[in-house]
Amino acid sequence: MSDTLIRFDFVDSAIRGEIVRLQDTWAAINAHRSYPSAVRDILGQMTAASALLAASLKFEGSVALQLQGQGALKLAVAEARDSLDIRATADWEGDAPAGGLAQLLGRGTFSVVLDILAGEPYQGIVPVESDAVGPAIEDYMDRSQQIPTRLLLASNDASACGLLLQRMPDQSSADADAWERVGALLATLGADELLGTPPVTVLRRLFHEEDLRVYDPRQPRFGCRCSRERVEGMLRMIGREEAQSVLDEQGELRVDCEFCNQTYRFDASMLGAVFNSGNLFDGTGSLH
Numbered sequence: 001m002s003d004t005l006i007r008f009d010f011v012d013s014a015i016r017g018e019i020v021r022l023q024d025t026w027a028a029i030n031a032h033r034s035y036p037s038a039v040r041d042i043l044g045q046m047t048a049a050s051a052l053l054a055a056s057l058k059f060e061g062s063v064a065l066q067l068q069g070q071g072a073l074k075l076a077v078a079e080a081r082d083s084l085d086i087r088a089t090a091d092w093e094g095d096a097p098a099g100g101l102a103q104l105l106g107r108g109t110f111s112v113v114l115d116i117l118a119g120e121p122y123q124g125i126v127p128v129e130s131d132a133v134g135p136a137i138e139d140y141m142d143r144s145q146q147i148p149t150r151l152l153l154a155s156n157d158a159s160a161c162g163l164l165l166q167r168m169p170d171q172s173s174a175d176a177d178a179w180e181r182v183g184a185l186l187a188t189l190g191a192d193e194l195l196g197t198p199p200v201t202v203l204r205r206l207f208h209e210e211d212l213r214v215y216d217p218r219q220p221r222f223g224c225r226c227s228r229e230r231v232e233g234m235l236r237m238i239g240r241e242e243a244q245s246v247l248d249e250q251g252e253l254r255v256d257c258e259f260c261n262q263t264y265r266f267d268a269s270m271l272g273a274v275f276n277s278g279n280l281f282d283g284t285g286s287l288h
């Protein structure tokens with residue numbers, strides 16, 4: 001299993017963790033677009049983080065992490081479902097020079113959208129004040145969710161990996177020591193070691209003196225949620241007039257999914273059917 005997510009916890013303290021390694025999923029995401037390496041590395045780290053956060057969802061749905069900026073990197077989105085189906089995409093401009101997150105993004109925001117199948121969606125948004133994806137997510141979790149979180153994220157052309165530690169509520173003073181101690185252990189792990197070592201080996205090396213409970217591995221995979229139905233819903237939101245004007249100009253209307261490159265085509269009669277059948281106000285589609 002090249003793609004693995006393993007959950008673990010520390011037996012004597014209220015600290016939980018997860019480690020993820022994505023290779024096939026990451027290859028599938030990269031197969032759809034050719035990213036400059038600086039953009040690719042940020043997207044890989046976002047993708048690994050989305051898997052880590054989705055694995056602890058207590059509901060059916062998805063978590064989408066999004067960076068929006070005004071620099072060379074305009075947008076990076078990674079979305080993972082509770083089933084660990086993952087998709088991700090980024091938009092950039094120009095050469096996207098190598099550098100930290102701040103340099104690529106300019107003034108930017110980080111947002112988290114929880115899409116809950118049986119409830120209202122939740123969105124949290126914070127300005128990006130860190131120069132890397134991991135610390136930006138730690139900031140968000142500490143401030144918006146009050147869950148102390150430590151993250152190491154790493155990505156290259158072949159893999160996207162991450163290790164997450166979270167301190168759960170209901171702390172004793174012994175836990176404070178444990179949190180400091182396992183955080184210090186995590187700080188000894190380098191990005192290259194995380195990328196080049198099987199997850200189980202990373203856990204054994206890093207926490208061999210801790211009493212660790214390790215759960216069965218799960219397998220993340222690439223999965224896109226786009227469908228013709230969703231695209232039709234999106235067209236209804238955009239409105240007949242605008243859809244018609246594109247059709248008039250280009251002879252057909254084409255919608256490409258940015259996550260998986262699937263193309264949805266509409267000719268005049270198909271478009272007529274979209275606007276004549278069903279509820280005109282059914283705005284369930286989403287632009288992606």
Ligand SMILES: [Zn+2]
Pocket residue numbers: 224225226257258259260261262
């Ligand atoms: Zn798609």
